[in-house]
Amino acid sequence: MIEPMPIAPIRVFNTMSQSKEEFKPLRASQVSIYVCGPTVYDFIHIGNARTFTVFDTVVRFLSFVGYEVNYVRNYTDVDDKIIQAAMRMGERPLALAERFIEAFEEDAAHLKLLVPRVAPRVSMHMEEIIEMVGVLEAKGFAYASGGDVYFSVSSYPGYAELSKRELKEMRAGERIAVTEQKREPLDFALWKAAKPGEPSWPSPWGPGRPGWHIECSAMSAKYLGETFDIHGGGGDLIFPHHENELAQSQAASGKPLCNYWMHCGFLDLAGAKMSKSLGNTIGLRDALSRVDADSLRFFFLSTHYRNPLKFSDKSLGDAQARIGYFYESLQLLETLALPPTTEEPKAERPYLEEFQTAMCDDFNTASALAVLSELFNEVNLLGRKHLPHKANAKTWARLSHLRSQAKAMGKILGLFEEEPSVWLDRRKQALIAARKVDVLKIEELVALRQKAREAKDFAQADVLRRELGELGVELRDTPKGPEWKLV
Numbered sequence: 001m002i003e004p005m006p007i008a009p010i011r012v013f014n015t016m017s018q019s020k021e022e023f024k025p026l027r028a029s030q031v032s033i034y035v036c037g038p039t040v041y042d043f044i045h046i047g048n049a050r051t052f053t054v055f056d057t058v059v060r061f062l063s064f065v066g067y068e069v070n071y072v073r074n075y076t077d078v079d080d081k082i083i084q085a086a087m088r089m090g091e092r093p094l095a096l097a098e099r100f101i102e103a104f105e106e107d108a109a110h111l112k113l114l115v116p117r118v119a120p121r122v123s124m125h126m127e128e129i130i131e132m133v134g135v136l137e138a139k140g141f142a143y144a145s146g147g148d149v150y151f152s153v154s155s156y157p158g159y160a161e162l163s164k165r166e167l168k169e170m171r172a173g174e175r176i177a178v179t180e181q182k183r184e185p186l187d188f189a190l191w192k193a194a195k196p197g198e199p200s201w202p203s204p205w206g207p208g209r210p211g212w213h214i215e216c217s218a219m220s221a222k223y224l225g226e227t228f229d230i231h232g233g234g235g236d237l238i239f240p241h242h243e244n245e246l247a248q249s250q251a252a253s254g255k256p257l258c259n260y261w262m263h264c265g266f267l268d269l270a271g272a273k274m275s276k277s278l279g280n281t282i283g284l285r286d287a288l289s290r291v292d293a294d295s296l297r298f299f300f301l302s303t304h305y306r307n308p309l310k311f312s313d314k315s316l317g318d319a320q321a322r323i324g325y326f327y328e329s330l331q332l333l334e335t336l337a338l339p340p341t342t343e344e345p346k347a348e349r350p351y352l353e354e355f356q357t358a359m360c361d362d363f364n365t366a367s368a369l370a371v372l373s374e375l376f377n378e379v380n381l382l383g384r385k386h387l388p389h390k391a392n393a394k395t396w397a398r399l400s401h402l403r404s405q406a407k408a409m410g411k412i413l414g415l416f417e418e419e420p421s422v423w424l425d426r427r428k429q430a431l432i433a434a435r436k437v438d439v440l441k442i443e444e445l446v447a448l449r450q451k452a453r454e455a456k457d458f459a460q461a462d463v464l465r466r467e468l469g470e471l472g473v474e475l476r477d478t479p480k481g482p483e484w485k486l487v
């Protein structure tokens with residue numbers, strides 16, 4: 001197998017070392033990555049979608065440079081929130097979870113998220129979970145108490161190494177009721193005894209269900225092995241979820257859980273992290289009814305993944321305008337009907353290399369998108385000024401080369417899966433409907449202007465162009481005749 005050849009060493013910011021490290025996967029041409037997936041008790045919001053889009057883009061880039069990517073993203077389908085939602089709705093918890101898994105998969109496809117190689121569910125991995133809890137108990141890292149099983153934090157020396165918290169301060173901060181089954185306040189549940197009406201599974205400690213964190217330890221070990229390359233999720237998972245996963249997995253196997261921890265920054269709305277508990281969420285479905293998937297992905301990827309990203313209608317509108325410009329540029333390349341060429345393109349800016357260099361630097365999609373924008377600026381400059389009449393073979397070759405580079409970058413970012421004409425037409429129809437535009441009147445004015453031009457009455461043609469401008473219409477003369485759009 002040919003070894004992957006990224007343009008530069010890939011550097012990843014590792015939450016564990018708090019620094020950028022050169023990415024060296026365990027196997028030369030394979031990457032194993034586990035991303036904590038949704039807790040399926042509701043439709044996801046765009047904060048969740050940001051994190052999933054970021055890791056989707058990481059997977060796409062690693063695949064592009066030649067790695068075989070073993071991508072696992074789980075579903076948490078057994079959880080307190082699911083049980084509470086099911087009680088409110090009078091539904092069985094697993095049936096409710098199933099419904100929201102289906103909804104998530106529809107939405108994920110709409111957002112162009114790649115389907116992971118495995119998307120394991122907690123409810124289908126009880127055997128592995130129970131086995132791991134048993135190992136932890138046998139090794140003295142866990143203790144049973146009244147039908148529950150707890151992880152003993154003080155038995156594991158490296159606890160809090162990921163979140164860099166001070167155990168003493170954490171202990172002082174905990175206020176736990178005296179009736180608690182735990183020996184120490186920081187101990188956390190690996191297994192919870194069944195309560196009436198809750199889903200439960202038989203176990204050596206009696207009927208019950210897993211605690212929140214053990215699922216990811218058990219499922220990552222099953223599908224990626226005891227040690228894998230990248231573990232990802234949103235920044236809110238660092239503590240306690242990933243800290244606890246780390247302690248459980250490493251206590252059970254005696255090996256490192258993963259080599260790189262990656263965490264995505266929060267999507268904020270109204271000055272706070274978007275979250276269901278604060279009630280400041282925008283559903284992914286709602287967002288995708290306002291803008292298309294490319295625009296939403298552009299919005300997510302326009303900021304480096306580790307930085308916070310503020311949601312506003314304006315930033316979403318700006319993203320849509322940029323994507324509109326990209327599709328118009330691709331459309332221009334289509335209308336030029338570039339002939340096949342054997343001519344070598346002129347040695348000019350190597351956009352795809354610059355793009356990859358940005359991505360190699362801790363997946364800097366913000367810089368990568370800037371490179372893509374500059375590529376399209378060149379497309380417009382060359383395409384509109386020099387074509388179709390004055391083009392020579394070298395310009396054709398350059399434009400062909402720019403088009404293939406744009407397509408490659410689009411593939412990495414999950415953009416441009418649609419035909420430009422389809423995207424642009426849909427956008428146009430949406431604007432026509434939103435502004436209640438009189439299309440017949442516009443087309444009549446466009447035709448009159450064209451007649452005036454053909455009759456070389458340029459003064460009248462200009463008057464008509466201005467009149468169209470006042471209606472919010474921008475005209476463009478293409479080799480196929482005049483085209484108009486709403487601005």
Ligand code: AMP
Nearest residue numbers: 038039047048051233234266267273274
């Ligand atoms: P959950 O379904 O709550 O487990 O969340 C699914 C994923 O979305 C996790 O990786 C979370 O860390 C992530 N997440 C939740 N809220 C946000 C947010 N506001 N911004 C970015 N990621 C988030």
Ligand code: ZN
Nearest residue numbers: 036037216241
């Ligand atoms: Zn997890």
